[in-house]
Amino acid sequence: MATAEPFLSMQGINKSFGNIPALIDASLEVREGEVMALIGQNGAGKSTMIKVLNGFSRKDAGTITVNGAPWAATSPEMAQRGGISTIFQEINLIPFRSVTENIYLGREIKTRLGLLDLRAMQAGARKLLAEFDIDVDVRRPLGEFSTAIQQMVAIARAVSFDARLVIMDEPTSSLDETEVGVLFETIRRLKAKRVAVVFVSHKLDELYAVCDRVTVMRDGRTVAVSTMADMTKLQLVATMLGRDLAEVRRAGATAFTEGTRTIGEELLSVQDLAVGRRVSDASLSVRRGEIVGLAGLLGAGRTETARAIYGASPHEKGSIRLEGKETDFTAPADAIKAGIGFCSEDRKHEGIIPGMSVRENLTLALLPALSRAGIVDESRQREIVLRFIKEIGIKCSSPEQKIRELSGGNQQKVLLARWLCMNPKLLILDEPTRGIDVGAKAEIQRLIRKLADDGLGVLMISSEIEEIVEGSDRVFVLRDGKMTAEFDGEAINEPAVMGAMAHGHGEVA
Template identity: 85%
Template sequence: MARTDPLLSMRGIDKTFGNVPALIGASLEVYEGEVMALIGQNGAGKSTMIKVLNGFCRKDSGTITLNGEPWAASSPEMAQRGGVSTIFQEINLIPFRTVAENIYLGRELKTRLGLLDLRRMQEGARRLLAEFDVDVDVRRPLGDFSTAIQQMVAIARAVSLEARLVIMDEPTSSLDESEVEVLFETIRRLKAKNVAVIFVSHKLDELYAVCDRVTVMRDGRTVAVSTMAEMTKLQLVSTMLGRDLTEVSKAGATAFTSGAHSIGEELLAVEDLAVGRRVRDASLAVRRGEIVGLAGLLGAGRTETVRAVYGADPHQKGEIRLFGKKADFKRPIEAIEAGLGFCSEDRKHEGIIPNMSVRENLTLALLPALSRAGIVDEARQREIVTRFIKEIGIKCSSPEQKIRELSGGNQQKVLLARWLCMNPKLLILDEPTRGIDVGAKAEIQRLIRKLADDGLGVLMISSEIEEIVEGADRVFVLRDGRTVAEFDGDAITEGSVMEAMAHSHGEVA
């Protein structure tokens, strides 16, 4: 990696939205063939920095050069043509178009008659995806495939554009371990071709696996730049949070606290459940005041299991008991009326309604109880919203602020409040801290523990082992659609859970 002039230089970047400064003198430099980690809490300025670079929004002041020349993209499309390609965390392709059409979107191959040359596009798409070890029918609509496959298609498309700089925003959030390794190998190939990569991730292990240097942002400013080898994980977290190193060291990997708390009667029991092709024999149970962790690799059947419990998907075999009685919900509304709440892993598509306000999103499930003859009791609605904004600590300018303008962590708090205002007895949380920063993650974890301590039953899916190990009172492990182990108390360790996920050497449920 040559260390002459940087390929990208962003210096003294300022950006304000209304009266709120998003960037204050921020800087970022990336060299050819370098993988630069860009990290910070939600609201630190990472996304705004990327949007300024790729032309999504304009800077107020500062200088940007690419390959020594002034750079000012007016749109992401212009940035792409200029050699800067962005892979967003939220997949922004077209689900009803084929895989091949998505890969060639905006640069379609044509025949001599000016028609789409589908054969050449399909052949090119197959060759490109083969480099990523992805073998799918490129003639099928993209939406037919899993989120992980869609993410790999988005990555393949960006790489195929022959960019000089590739920006990857949380690219592994929907990938399993083997797919992550394929992505890392792709990044190494890009490095070998002198392509630079800006890698945004909340997963610190990934940074050490693939990045050369790290840029840390906090409150709109660049607060540290270092090689990965010179900064420990503890130092990274300390720098991101602006907290003393010893304070962070004492806090543990998560904000879950241990200690004695009351666990009551059984709320939910699932036995021998089969759902579609993914779930063949799943069993679990949740008691009042208990956090139950549902662990497993991507594709193990965790989400499919809880969706069947909630009535979102039908199950073909097995029994579900809720509060001691058989429950066979055909629709989610039946589960809601019975006292269940469910926060989906897909916050964008199955959680928030982006163009509606915090108030409207928070009380969405409660509207039937707030309405009479189709008229909403707005005074009661405002009272409930104000109470939960205060109790949960939702950071917003007002209840009328559009939820899309909030950070991921605050959006997640709104979704939690949506169910808490329904006074549920059991709350199902699917990846509750995915894609949110360290500080917001800690707030969510503390809130989950408090809810359980107050008597709520919590069934939590998490791909982060530390979150399962430190947060759960009991853990069920799924592998290939089967419950292969159950752990509680001191038996819950990273080693035991990971061993069960991989080899099913544990206490069989």
Template identity: 40%
Template sequence: MIAESALEPLIRLEGITVDYPGVRALDGVDFRMFPGEVHAVMGENAAGKSTLVAVLTGTRAPDAGTVVVAGEPRRFGGVADSRAAGIATVFQETQLSPNLSVAENVMLGRERRGRLGIDWKRTRAAAAEALGRLGLDDLDPKTPLSMLTPAQKQLVALARAVVDDPRVLVLDEPTSSLDQAEVATLMRVIRGLRERGVAILFVSHFLEQAFAISDRMTVLRGGKRIGEYATRDLERADLISKMLGKDIDGLRALGSERKAHHYASDGEPAMRATSFGRRGAIERTDIDVQRGEIVGLAGLRGSGRSELASLLSGSVRADSGELWVDGERVELRSPSAALRHRIALSAESRRTQGIIGDLTARENMILSLQALRGWTRPLSTAEEAALVDTYVEALHLAPSDLDRPVRMLSGGTQQKVLLARALAVRPHVLILDEPTRGIDIAAKLEVQRRISQLAGDGVAVVFISSELEEVVRLSDRIIVLKDREKIGELSNGPGVTVDTVVEMIAADPGPDAGL
């Protein structure tokens, strides 16, 4: 890291404000980057990280504020303007062409030309030089991109970004699809670029990676800059507090609110997974859930919560480990296979993975049960009515909403419709990923109360929420995840608080962990 005192910022954002319909994504944000430094931007969902990247890369002009590059005010009309200012970007999705070779992807738009068109010999040589500067001499420029691993593709995207020797490199979730060994390779490349004086913006949900690679951190929350900190001076617990908007002293005062029901811990678990995982998604994990028990999954975004839910529900296939349901070893090749074993999922994103907006609430509620029975055996009108009436009463749904397109209903009502759909199959295991996100307090309490009742009725519940208070309030046991790995498990009780979970997440794993 080059000493800050000896340099002027290479990038300086002053008072950046960005408005979208109904929301202020950035609110008067100041930000700076120095040459030869890795600067991590940290924050939870809707913090403003993606919008900050959009301003720097020219995909979104600020509504107010100034962008200064090397002391010169700039106004970016698009990506080309940002690139001309020396800013290159590698996005989470690599945006490469799988039908082209490594060299063709690296040099796309920058091919070396001769009198007869593209000079492929010189083009491949330039690609090899760019790869060599990143320490990737072993990657053959002639190799078809389709033959590469996700990590190699990420490195090809990085080579394309640095082929023009940018002054600033923006890395937006660059490790999201990589395993630990591949992350270590990418980190080595990033350190090499830093030593050459490149200013690197590192955006990631992975806490330990940010601490391992960054020199400085800026924390955003709700579109506002909370502060800028030297990484070496920032404790993990303090960072989490700033990201979540909770003061650690306040967290210590929060007690564990216990449910009235109790579960029997003996007997065969309703679900048991051993060494269950998927390469690039989540490390091998052990988890078991008893009937009548709520097991909470706690962790920051990027910890692997939703990835584990997807594996347990058959939405994504595991490539390691075993899964047992009611004492029977099963392989979940699809969500319909999970339904046959009475495993139901309410996914995190209700708009993209849950509701079908143009169908009515009534039609959405019967989808899972109809899929379980098969489309050749349609539910009768009487069966539909009985099912819908059951959950209208149980979840306090308004009868007037039933025949309206579900996209026109409130977020709380949509969430109740999804819960009714999952319950209609009479699940033995119910996996709930953010079931109360984005709904009002009254609806949230109603959904929480219903989840507790379901456990009391003998359903095994896996519960995920980014609100740690909610996890502590509802769970009998809490599995703590960080950086796609299970790092601990807590048996809930009066002595367990939100701070207990935060301290486990914030614990320093040691200098060699994960990298």
């Protein structure tokens, strides 16, 4: 069934943003009627690859051919007209407008007078959706329907442009199980119509359920192409993370050293937690003086679990206990008062205030405690700021330097200091070293170790397997919203953790 000439061929693609290369000699080939999985960690280059293909971004070098002819789409609408439709991760339709409008926007059917032919469009929309076994009132606003229906409408719209290739960027991230089933059925129908699909997802089971082949990307390069059948889940995870299975050892690639390890009594205990769609059954615990790693693939529910502990998202089920007492946080402010700090993974948007100084950023969360009757005690503020700059080695010209002028590593240190100056009992770190250069990374890792040795409980989320394996005293693995494995001490090693991430249990398959 594979044709000799692939429908889509992208070869030697290079793309940089500023000085940072996002794609280096990357390639992707998709055959007619084939479902191709495209996987990789955050920052591996999947999204950039898709954007280069659908005309959203311009490639710096490389060739793209579609059906043997050079492809030169410079905008998503041009790509759409050329037969390549993209369904973005967030459904990019207009919820206020009717289903019909969402399908026909931009290519309305008109009467001879140039007015809209509403009846013809409604009939067309009904017919189109019937092909996908969807029977809804097409006059109702799209926003009234479930996410799955909205997703299907997006797909129907994409396909109705006579798409020959449909790109789906994490289409299942907002769908429940039955909805995913409907989506898969849709993909099979597309396949039967000889339409090619590029399927981006982090859920391995889904890839095996619906994809024919897989392209793995890492650090901007295409590192593997294989049929799904020829690759085990573990191999897939190892390739994604860039670890050679045979050489996986406790090698010491990070700066986490063996500390004094004075692990105390239990600080945090989470039982059978369920949060929204992403987390269905998570349990974990953190003790004083302990770094607990929370591992899992993207979308496994790590951040959601952390946010629930921090009171930023409500949890539907389960219990969260801090020092033995059931917590009842309705907002992060409650968690902060109880002694929990949270460093978000999105440093730029949820962490720093770029235009403010190091001093202001560092003491932002502490201000209520620093001020009396609304007046900030500036001498105390200054004293605290100077102490932390010295203690954790923040490199800045003065406390008054704007934080946006600092390197990523130093920004992260300021954020850590922001929480440390509150004397927390528990610190939750979501991807503490993402986007930080190697040297600063080691410093941050040493700092985390030292904090734990001083008695702080740390819950660390990381996508970097070595950071988890070498930095943690204990590791919990989340897979599709469920806690599937716990490793302690010597049992923590890369094959075991990766195995749990891929299969849901600790053994290597």
